[in-house]
Amino acid sequence: MKYSTYYIDNKTFDDTKKSIEKAGGWWVRFGTDMLTYAANNRWSDVDARFSADKRNARQNAGSVRKSDMHLVVQKGRTFQQENPDAEVLYDKGRYLVVAMSPAKAKQLAKRKDVCFHIMPLEENQVVFEEYVPKRTEAPTDTPEAGIVAGVQKSVFESYISQLVSYPTRLSTSSHYMEAAGWANGVLAGMGYGTSLETVSLSGGKTSANVVAKRQGNGGIARENIIVVAHLDSVNHPGGASADAPGADDNASGSAGLLTLAAACSGHEFAHDLTFILFGGEEQGLHGSTQYVASLPPAERARTRAVLNMDMIGSVNATPPAVLLEGATLSQSLIDGLATSAAQFTTLTVQTSLNPFASDHVPFIDEGIPAVLTIEGADGANSAIHTGDDTLDKIDADFAISILRMNAGFIAAEAGVIKPPADCGCGGGADTPPVTAEEAQAARELALHYQALFAQYSRLWRDGLLSSADYGNWQSARAAHDALMQQMGVATPHTYPQNAGLY
Numbered sequence: 001m002k003y004s005t006y007y008i009d010n011k012t013f014d015d016t017k018k019s020i021e022k023a024g025g026w027w028v029r030f031g032t033d034m035l036t037y038a039a040n041n042r043w044s045d046v047d048a049r050f051s052a053d054k055r056n057a058r059q060n061a062g063s064v065r066k067s068d069m070h071l072v073v074q075k076g077r078t079f080q081q082e083n084p085d086a087e088v089l090y091d092k093g094r095y096l097v098v099a100m101s102p103a104k105a106k107q108l109a110k111r112k113d114v115c116f117h118i119m120p121l122e123e124n125q126v127v128f129e130e131y132v133p134k135r136t137e138a139p140t141d142t143p144e145a146g147i148v149a150g151v152q153k154s155v156f157e158s159y160i161s162q163l164v165s166y167p168t169r170l171s172t173s174s175h176y177m178e179a180a181g182w183a184n185g186v187l188a189g190m191g192y193g194t195s196l197e198t199v200s201l202s203g204g205k206t207s208a209n210v211v212a213k214r215q216g217n218g219g220i221a222r223e224n225i226i227v228v229a230h231l232d233s234v235n236h237p238g239g240a241s242a243d244a245p246g247a248d249d250n251a252s253g254s255a256g257l258l259t260l261a262a263a264c265s266g267h268e269f270a271h272d273l274t275f276i277l278f279g280g281e282e283q284g285l286h287g288s289t290q291y292v293a294s295l296p297p298a299e300r301a302r303t304r305a306v307l308n309m310d311m312i313g314s315v316n317a318t319p320p321a322v323l324l325e326g327a328t329l330s331q332s333l334i335d336g337l338a339t340s341a342a343q344f345t346t347l348t349v350q351t352s353l354n355p356f357a358s359d360h361v362p363f364i365d366e367g368i369p370a371v372l373t374i375e376g377a378d379g380a381n382s383a384i385h386t387g388d389d390t391l392d393k394i395d396a397d398f399a400i401s402i403l404r405m406n407a408g409f410i411a412a413e414a415g416v417i418k419p420p421a422d423c424g425c426g427g428g429a430d431t432p433p434v435t436a437e438e439a440q441a442a443r444e445l446a447l448h449y450q451a452l453f454a455q456y457s458r459l460w461r462d463g464l465l466s467s468a469d470y471g472n473w474q475s476a477r478a479a480h481d482a483l484m485q486q487m488g489v490a491t492p493h494t495y496p497q498n499a500g501l502y
């Protein structure tokens with residue numbers, strides 16, 4: 001068997017695959033790359049279907065036994081780190097084609113304790129597609145655009161720095177519970193109804209999911225939009241006692257979830273919104289699996305979309321790309337996200353119907369439409385699951401692009417309700433009317449307060465809060481409460497309780 005890779009563009013894909021098959025070869029598509037292979041006596045005919053300039057010189061070409069060809073899907077570079085001797089035939093970051101004996105691959109495939117999946121390479125398959133969406137004029141005066149505008153980099157940065165400040169977020173550690181308590185307080189402070197739900201792990205150990213909910217208000221049969229990310233981190237080479245900052249995996253997605261919850265907090269929606277931070281993901285998707293198992297049939301049936309974020313902070317492709325990964329039942333979610341990417345970002349879009357190894361999978365397995373949004377594949381972040389997964393590898397502007405896409409999608413799916421022309425935010429008769437611009441400015445100010453509160457909470461945790469800081473915190477809190485009152489938003493008075501600041 002001989003193989004090589006070639007560039008293809010979307011327009012020529014159908015003709016190219018037919019042509020390869022006609023010449024007696026097989027193909028596997030990875031975005032704009034076509035891995036092509038054929039028996040030795042067929043190869044020259046297959047290879048001749050491509051002009052010399054289409055050959056991808058960056059990738060290998062050579063000979064291999066067909067039965068040895070395997071497809072790997074990995075988190076970061078975890079497959080290569082654990083199997084440094086495996087021969088990599090083709091490298092697209094999250095996806096690899098490797099040469100390995102079927103017996104050895106079968107053995108690896110059985111292991112449950114690893115962060116990759118290996119399977120025989122299937123002939124003539126699309127692993128993922130890639131395209132640059134046709135840009136549409138970004139709307140500015142729609143309620144969806146209002147939510148997207150509420151996604152703020154300073155807010156994201158304050159949440160992610162809080163999350164990496166815990167020495168570890170290993171699911172079973174006391175630091176994990178601190179982080180979960182902090183996130184629970186932040187979500188409660190935004191006005192969501194929150195709870196910490198116990199997750200059972202092996203050996204009688206436990207972790208927790210943070211669940212935050214709010215009801216829709218559209219006067220119609222309410223469906224539910226669930227936004228999820230895993231809060232836990234892990235350091236495989238270092239073990240349980242080592243630092244596990246988990247900046248990309250997955251403080252990026254968790255901080256992203258809090259940023260989206262903040263952006264949604266000042267708006268009304270027709271449908272329900274649920275935000276969940278899962279524990280026990282790195283030990284085998286325990287938090288999400290147990291959450292799905294706990295859902296009664298009626299809850300499953302009214303779940304309109306599940307949006308997962310896992311690793312949204314590292315730029316692994318040029319130009320920057322986002323990968324939307326789901327299954328056939330999530331196709332409309334993938335389409336909705338791609339539309340939002342075209343409206344609100346300049347991201348290249350990759351799409352895959354091979355769901356793998358994150359919290360969208362337990363939902364998909366139960367027939368609930370779910371999709372993963374993750375940094376696009378080309379290279380990969382090799383610091384994943386090590387002590388080097390630190391904040392300096394995070395590109396906040398890139399994460400914000402993915403969050404803008406997600407915000408536009410959530411706004412559309414949850415049916416954001418357009419505020420009345422006079423806004424109606426003023427509440428009582430004594431309150432002067434507030435214009436839409438004033439309402440937007442106030443929402444943005446409220447988000448900055450939230451970010452400030454997160455910083456105070458971190459200072460307190462690290463024992464760095466002076467009495468002057470405490471005074472500043474109290475006046476910031478009073479200003480926030482006054483603003484919320486002016487906007488007619490009830491202040492729930494549930495700022496991070498474990499921070500001891502309120």
Ligand SMILES: [Zn+2]
Nearest residue numbers: 249250310311
């Ligand atoms: Zn992860």
